Amino acid sequence: MARHIVSDLDKSKLKRPSMKEKKQRCKTDSQERSSTRCDEGTFAKLFGFDTSDLASFKCLLVLLYRPTDPASLGVVRCLFGLLMVFDIPEERGLAIADFRWGDPLECRFPLFNFLPQPSLQWMIMLYMVMWLGALGITLGFFFRTSCVAFASTYWYVFLLDKSSWNNHSYLYGLLAILLLPSQANLYCSLDSWLWPKKQKMAPLWNYAILRYQFFLLYFLAGLKKFDYDWLNGYSMTYLANHWVFEPFRVFMTPAQVDLWIIHVGGFLLDLTIAFWLFFDKTRPPALFFCASFHLMNSQIFSIGMFPYVCLVTLPLFCNPSWPRKLLSMTTVGNDSGSCTEDSPSSLEPIYSRDQKALTWKHYLVFSCLATHVTVQAILPYSHSVTKGFNNWTSGLYGYSWDMMVHSWNTILILPRVVDNASGKEMFLDPEAWVQNDRWSKHVDMVHQWAKCVQRNVYQTQGITDISVHLDVWSSLNGRFQQRMYDPRVDLTKAQWSPFETPSWIMPLLTELSYWRIKLPEIEEDIFGWSNHTDVLFVADFPGLSMENFVAHGLGNVSLTVLEGEVEFIQNTHNSESKVIRRSKLKAGEHTNVKDSAFHHVKTVSHTPSCYMYTFINKTAQNLKENYEDYVPNSGLNVMGLHESLALRYRNLKLSLKLVWNAVLHTIFGVPVPRRVKRA
Numbered sequence: 001m002a003r004h005i006v007s008d009l010d011k012s013k014l015k016r017p018s019m020k021e022k023k024q025r026c027k028t029d030s031q032e033r034s035s036t037r038c039d040e041g042t043f044a045k046l047f048g049f050d051t052s053d054l055a056s057f058k059c060l061l062v063l064l065y066r067p068t069d070p071a072s073l074g075v076v077r078c079l080f081g082l083l084m085v086f087d088i089p090e091e092r093g094l095a096i097a098d099f100r101w102g103d104p105l106e107c108r109f110p111l112f113n114f115l116p117q118p119s120l121q122w123m124i125m126l127y128m129v130m131w132l133g134a135l136g137i138t139l140g141f142f143f144r145t146s147c148v149a150f151a152s153t154y155w156y157v158f159l160l161d162k163s164s165w166n167n168h169s170y171l172y173g174l175l176a177i178l179l180l181p182s183q184a185n186l187y188c189s190l191d192s193w194l195w196p197k198k199q200k201m202a203p204l205w206n207y208a209i210l211r212y213q214f215f216l217l218y219f220l221a222g223l224k225k226f227d228y229d230w231l232n233g234y235s236m237t238y239l240a241n242h243w244v245f246e247p248f249r250v251f252m253t254p255a256q257v258d259l260w261i262i263h264v265g266g267f268l269l270d271l272t273i274a275f276w277l278f279f280d281k282t283r284p285p286a287l288f289f290c291a292s293f294h295l296m297n298s299q300i301f302s303i304g305m306f307p308y309v310c311l312v313t314l315p316l317f318c319n320p321s322w323p324r325k326l327l328s329m330t331t332v333g334n335d336s337g338s339c340t341e342d343s344p345s346s347l348e349p350i351y352s353r354d355q356k357a358l359t360w361k362h363y364l365v366f367s368c369l370a371t372h373v374t375v376q377a378i379l380p381y382s383h384s385v386t387k388g389f390n391n392w393t394s395g396l397y398g399y400s401w402d403m404m405v406h407s408w409n410t411i412l413i414l415p416r417v418v419d420n421a422s423g424k425e426m427f428l429d430p431e432a433w434v435q436n437d438r439w440s441k442h443v444d445m446v447h448q449w450a451k452c453v454q455r456n457v458y459q460t461q462g463i464t465d466i467s468v469h470l471d472v473w474s475s476l477n478g479r480f481q482q483r484m485y486d487p488r489v490d491l492t493k494a495q496w497s498p499f500e501t502p503s504w505i506m507p508l509l510t511e512l513s514y515w516r517i518k519l520p521e522i523e524e525d526i527f528g529w530s531n532h533t534d535v536l537f538v539a540d541f542p543g544l545s546m547e548n549f550v551a552h553g554l555g556n557v558s559l560t561v562l563e564g565e566v567e568f569i570q571n572t573h574n575s576e577s578k579v580i581r582r583s584k585l586k587a588g589e590h591t592n593v594k595d596s597a598f599h600h601v602k603t604v605s606h607t608p609s610c611y612m613y614t615f616i617n618k619t620a621q622n623l624k625e626n627y628e629d630y631v632p633n634s635g636l637n638v639m640g641l642h643e644s645l646a647l648r649y650r651n652l653k654l655s656l657k658l659v660w661n662a663v664l665h666t667i668f669g670v671p672v673p674r675r676v677k678r679a
Contacts, residue, residue: 046279061362064208064369067201069320074140074187076210077179079312081137083305084150084172086648088134088655091169091304092157094127095651097658100435102674105459107433107452109162109445117160121672124662126153131659137179140189144180151176162445163438165398168306174213175309178372181365182206187323209369210316213376215274217310217401220380222271224402230267233259234477234516235407244296266404269293277317287314388498391443391484392476392508411481411536412473413440417457420465428453440472441484443502450491468492473538473546478516480539480610482509487544509539509608515562522612532617537562538601539610545602550595553619559601560590564609569600585611 044050053063089095100106101123108117118126130153136146155173158165183202185191229235240249240257248257269289276286291311298307315322380401383394393406413430430437433456439445450468457463471487489504496502519537526535540546550557559568568591570581583591584604593599593613603609664670 058358061358061366064203064205064366065362066204068204068207069324070183070186070200070202070206071188071323072315072318072320073182073184073202073206073210074189074192075323076313076316077140077182077184078138078188080175080179080309081134081139081146083309083312084134085131085138087172087305088127088131089651090648092127092130092154093164094124094131094658095654097124097127098672098674099677103433103676105433105456106435107439107449107456108160109439109448111159111162113448115156115160120674121662121665123157124658124672125666126157127655128659128662129153130157131655137176140185140191143185143189143191147176147180151180161435162396162398162442163434163436165396166303166306167398167401167403168303168309170399171213171217171306172309174376175210175313178209178213181368205365205369207316207320209372210313211278212373214310214313214316215278216376216380218270218274220401221403222267222269224380224400224405225263225267225270227405229477230263230405233263235405236262237407237478239300242300244299277314283317287318290314386498387501388496389442389444390501391441391505396442396444397438407477408441408474409481410437410440410472410474412471413437414471414487415453416469416471416487417453418467418469419463420467421463440470441474443485443505444496444498446470446485447491447494447496447502450494454492466492475537476508478519480509480512480515480537482506482539483541483544483546506541509541512539512563512608512610515610526614530616532620534615534617536613536615537610538612539608540566540601540603541608542603542606545600547598547600549598550593550615552596553617554595555616555618557593557595557613557615558590559585559593559611559613561585561587561609561611563587564603564607565605566609566611567600567602567604569602570594571598571600573597 041050049063049066053059093100098120101117102120110117117123129149133146133148133150133153136142137150151173154176158169158173183199183206186197186200186202225231227235237258238254239245239262240254245257245261248261252260273286273290273293276282277290291314294307294310297303319325379399383390383400386395389395393402394400397406415428415430417426417428418424419426430440433452434449439449450470453468454466457466467490469487469489470485470491472484473481474484475481483506486504486506491504494502494504515537523535526533538546565584565586568581568583568585569579570593572578572580573594573596585591601611658672661670661672665672
């Protein structure tokens with residue numbers, strides 16, 4: 001494999017190098033001012049460049065600007081833009097923009113509170129600009145303008161709502177920024193067809209920075225999985241029942257598939273796959289396993305275009321000229337058309353010979369690349385600084401590459417509003433004024449939500465002096481259900497800083513984590529009682545009480561204490577204050593619980609208590625008895641191809657309709673129709 005390095009350094013500033021210096025440094029030929037060729041050792045064969053290319057800072061710059069075929073970059077650009085065209089109506093939310101951005105009372109969760117949210121009309125116009133930018137990236141038409149249009153609007157919408165963040169949403173924004181200064185429009189683009197350039201090559205750094213970004217995506221995802229919960233199979237349970245794992249279930253039990261294929265296999269693949277992709281000999285099997293991994297994810301999880309973006313960017317690790325070689329095998333004669341320009345000569349320099357090789361622009365580009373490399377390496381581990389965003393897990397979900405490491409199961413979100421003047425207590429629907437429940441798991445968004453509730457209660461009820469309390473019960477990675485926040489704290493007066501840990505977060509009861517070994521055995525025993533028995537495991541802190549209401553559809557409800565001591569208080573059917581039974585229960589003791597009535601469970605021991613509810617789901621039992629073909633929804637059903645295409649077509653029509661209405665409103669003042677959520 002030949003190496004070609006461009007160098008136009010001023011001869012007056014250089015002494016003629018000796019043979020030894022040529023081997024140790026860049027091997028610059030001052031007479032030809034063009035690329036030179038050197039013997040490639042093992043290192044060069046593995047990495048595509050020689051150690052001498054790293055001998056000095058200038059040599060490194062010359063390496064980063066080595067002429068490289070832009071064909072692979074152009075194809076990746078085209079496919080990424082196309083996927084973003086489909087992503088904007090769906091996961092970005094253009095098809096539901098009137099639901100998402102139309103209600104002025106809706107609680108917003110921006111990263112920076114000073115960011116203004118435009119009206120519905122202008123939000124749709126922002127989406128339109130984003131959409132046109134994605135289309136321009138796809139076609140390679142006015143490429144840089146399209147990148148600016150897409151990236152600026154994408155990041156603005158992204159920063160407006162933390163509750164919709166995902167790691168892949170963050171990745172899309174980064175890719176748009178990295179494509180902006182690149183030469184990705186030199187191949188398979190309208191720009192290269194309409195306005196051909198003398199420059200036919202892309203600098204090597206165009207590929208290097210994208211490869212680095214995807215290296216971090218995989219490698220850091222593996223490092224984040226180097227976690228006790230993940231390696232012991234607690235993060236993603238019950239996935240083995242999905243049809244994509246049927247081949248493994250032939251010779252493995254579902255529990256073995258969960259542990260060894262999903263958890264251990266996923267950890268090893270994420271941790272090592274990026275290394276295998278870099279080397280010629282290991283790349284083919286790495287491409288197979290990586291593509292299989294992403295295709296399986298596309299069927300298991302509802303994560304939009306993420307698996308497909310990862311698939312179409314895998315060729316970045318291949319020979320940059322692979323599209324030309326593929327076309328040469330599938331076409332007769334010379335290549336033609338906007339996607340098939342003649343392959344540029346590998347000896348053709350990127351810059352004209354009368355231009356200095358290293359200018360301030362090259363140093364500026366290097367500074368930007370170095371900044372990006374450093375920030376992306378540090379940011380996923382910056383949670384010791386941004387302590388205000390930490391709860392049971394570190395930081396916000398969206399830029400840490402901790403994909404699927406944390407599995408949440410939330411059973412109760414109980415907002416409570418108190419009129420301080422009258423003492424009247426009001427319970428708020430947890431779905432009021434919010435789009436999803438992601439906010440309830442992040443302390444910074446809980447603080448923003450409380451301020452929003454305070455503002456909305458004043459606007460709708462005229463009450464100025466209120467207290468807002470929140471009780472959230474959730475389980476992390478198969479642990480007990482426990483409360484996340486202190487329900488006694490008035491969140492309107494609670495202190496929050498991005499650099500300090502809030503005092504009103506309840507700690508994760510890790511001292512009870514050892515119960516996770518026993519809980520599956522208890523579950524298996526209880527599930528054996530009948531086809532409709534179920535169990536719920538709960539833990540609580542000393543001195544705190546859980547108020548619970550047992551619905552009519554549950555029968556034979558029983559509470560059993562597993563550890564600690566609790567006081568059980570049973571209320572009547574029609575009163576939350578009238579007590580008909582009060583008893584103290586220690587570990588191993590149990591009591592019956594009345595349905596259609598409230599009860600309280602207070603932890604009276606000096607250590608946290610844990611207990612379990614066992615019950616019969618009478619609703620499911622009645623359905624099974626009355627409808628013999630009733631099958632409970634496993635949650636793992638796969639949308640068929642026809643349904644998937646129909647949904648995308650519907651979202652496309654809704655998006656076009658919203659954009660058209662926004663344009664009519666902008667030009668003629670026609671009101672934008674807005675759909676509302678049903679109660």
